[in-house]
Amino acid sequence: MTITKAACVGRPRGFDIDLALEQALNVFWRNGYEGTSLNELTEAMGIKKPSLYAAFGNKEQLFFKAIDLYENRPDSLFNIAFQHERVADVIRGLLLGAAAQFTDCSHPQGCALINSTFSCNEASESIKQTVLARKSKHKQRLVDRFELAQNQGELQEGCEPVVLASLMTALFQGLSMQASEGASLDELQKVATMAAEGILTVNVKR
Incomplete structure (x- = not known):
């Protein structure tokens, strides 16, 4: 336009x-x-x-x-990963997708939403709170997806969807920070793979 x-x-x-x-x-x-x-x-x-x-x-x-x-890009992290039917593939897709997107040289490194409020001061508190509310909505999408997997019998007994969503959120933040500090795609793919396999071993039925 x-x-x-x-x-x-x-x-x-x-x-x-x-x-x-x-x-x-x-x-x-x-x-x-x-x-x-x-x-x-x-x-x-x-x-x-x-x-x-x-x-x-x-x-x-x-x-x-x-x-x-x-957030509304067709190739956004969640839009792509959530196309998978099995929760194991969703988790792999989210973490490996984050490693790839956060290190993509066609745009600034890291996650735009995560990066946006790192330096906010008191004068920008309303911005920070609005961004945090958006992050909370993304986390709830994870909770909802993991609850669905739990209801479908894909998760191990004792796996808590809220805790798993918090872990994924923490991993996104860490991957974004490392990408912003210059970590390479190869480095973050190894981290994402290790994290995904650890999560699947403990929480997802094979």
């Missing part, structure tokens, strides 16, 4: 709003919300501040539009 503006000082005649949003996402992904300035955003998006405000609202509104774009 392209927005066309009447010519005026500091405002381009038109720009691709979808491409601009992708560029904004990459800046937030790399720097986090607090570490991203409006100047960095407008430079990356190729627009002036009046155009940013007109198309997206303020920085906070732009941030959540960018995160919506990230």
Whole structure:
């Protein structure tokens, strides 16, 4: 979709709003919300501040539009992994998928949602809380999937879906952090494989 503006000082005649949003996402992904300035955003998006405000609202509104774009991608981690029927394949898909996506050089390293609030201060507390609520929804999706597996007899007796979901969330955070610090795909694939096999051995019926 392209927005066309009447010519005026500091405002381009038109720009691709979808491409601009992708560029904004990459800046937030790399720097986090607090570490991203409006100047960095407008430079990356190729627009002036009046155009940013007109198309997206303020920085906070732009941030959540960018995160919506990230979460709703067809190739998002959960969308791909949850296509598997067996819970063992879901777990492998999530962990190995995280290793691959978090180290993908076509975009900033790590998870955009996890990275976004690392440096938030008190002034950005509302941003942090909203992001935490989104993370909580993702964790609940894991709980729901593991409860389904439990009801279908795929999990070992004593396996607690909530605890398993918390473990997966902790692993995502660790993989994201390591990817952001420069860990390679090969390194994280080995970590993800070891973690997946450990989880399956203890919690999933063979």
